[in-house]
Amino acid sequence: MTKHITNYRQPxxxxxxxxxxxxxxxxxxHKLNADITAVVTVADDGGSSGIIRDYVNVVPPGDIRNVLAxxxxxxxxxxxxxxxxxNSNDSFLAGHAIGNLIIAALSEMKSGIFDAxxxxxxxxxxxxxxxxASNDPLILNAHFSDGSDIAGEAEITGAGKQIERVWVTSALGQKKPHAVKEVINAIMTADIVVLGPGSLxxxxxxxLMIENVGTAVKQTKAQVVYVCNIMTQKGETEHFTDAEHVRVLNQHLGANFVNTVLVNTQPVPDNYMDHQKYDEYLVQVQHDFHGLRELSCRVISDDFLKLRDHGVFHDGDKVAHELLHLASQPSEVIK
Structure with a gap:
């Protein structure tokens, strides 16, 4: 009997x-054995990450720690x-995650976050x-609708103003922020590039405001998929529709580069969410499918909602299955 050998690879x-x-x-x-590369922001300056960054000149490790886990x-x-x-009563180490300390130590040992x-x-x-996303710590800057500018993620979200645009600068002086070649190569050779879910x-x-990352995302032959947030966020996307989320992404890169948008259509039950525990989230993102089509986006809408602990999350398994399906399609079908 002849055996048929295929050259199948995971997208x-x-x-x-x-x-x-x-x-x-x-x-x-990960559970689906996908071939994954995670490109993680290094502009966080809050919580344990921010404290470590203030005392040790390293990239804030919190988001990286969670992705590694x-x-x-x-x-x-x-x-x-x-x-x-x-615990908070451990005054010397109060609030610090062990993984953050390990990443900070390795960053010093390896002279940089990437090798660490x-x-x-x-x-x-x-x-x-x-x-x-960068080997150097970055500072997030924002320009607001009232004409003012503020630096620092925590300060930006706490300003209570409408953000018009953001950009990043190096925390190490005048050095221009850039991503290492491995990041750019991963984007350029991907079958699918996924943005989010996460704070816009x-x-x-x-x-994306790291110049060579933004350029790569626009130039890659991979389809670019945006996983739209389920809820609007205080200090960031108040009153935003799903189309406005995409419009902001496109405006920042100067092109309609988002090919496909994943949108949750399942309503969040009234009075389910604990707004004291999840105080940054406001109301459910409203849909504007006509606006998304005007931005040349294909829309995939479904029940992507996961309710847990009186909070609102994406159902990771449903989103992952959809992403794997999209990644297996020829890019020319979408782009």
Whole structure:
């Protein structure tokens, strides 16, 4: 009997972003054995990451830590230790996650975050690749509708103003922010580039505002998919429709580069969400399918909603299955 040998390979998926939404999708893609590269923002200046950045001149490690844990094959006990955050009454280490301290230490040992994360990826038995968007810490800057400018992620989201545009500068002086060649190569050779889910102005756009990253996302032959947020965010996307999210992305890069948008159409039950616990989220994003089509986007709408702990999340498994399906399609079908 003749055996038929196929040259099947898993589609190459590059996911760009940061924040709490990114690991949810990565965990589900990991379960599907996808060929994953995560490009993670390095412009965070809040929480444990911000404190470490203030005292140690390294890229803030929090988002990178969560992505490493999502793609790791270590036993759960080891991951629990890596993710452990000291209690607030431990004054010296209050609020710090052990993984953040490990990443900061390796960054000093390896003279940079990129090599540190590659070393840690081996130690943690990572499937795929985790790439910091830049080897240097970046500062997020914003221009507001009232004409004012503010620097720093926490300051921007806490300003209570409408953001018009954002950009990044190096925390190391006049050096121009750039991504290492591995990041650019991953984007250019991908089958699909995924943006989000995550905060539009503070998790997704900081990556795209690194000039060679933005250029690569516009020039890649891969289809570019945006996973639209389910809820609007205080200080960022108040009153935004799904089309306005995409419009902001396109305006920042000066081109209609988003090919496909994943939109949740399942309503969030009234009074389900705990707005004290999840105080940054406001109301459900409204749909503007006509506006999305005017932006040359294909829209995939479905029930992508996951309700958990009185919070609203994407159903990682449903999104991952949809992304894997899209990644298996020829790019010329979309672009």
């Amino acid at each position: 190459r998926i590059v996911v760009i972003g940061g924040g709490t939404g990114l690991p949810v999708i990565l965990k589900s893609l 999502a793609l790791s094959n270590l036993p759960q006990l080891y991951l629990d230790i890596f993710q452990y955050r000291f 994360v590659q070393e840690l990826s081996t130690m943690m038995k990572i499937d795929g690749h985790v790439y910091p 102005f503070t998790s997704i756009l900081p990556n």
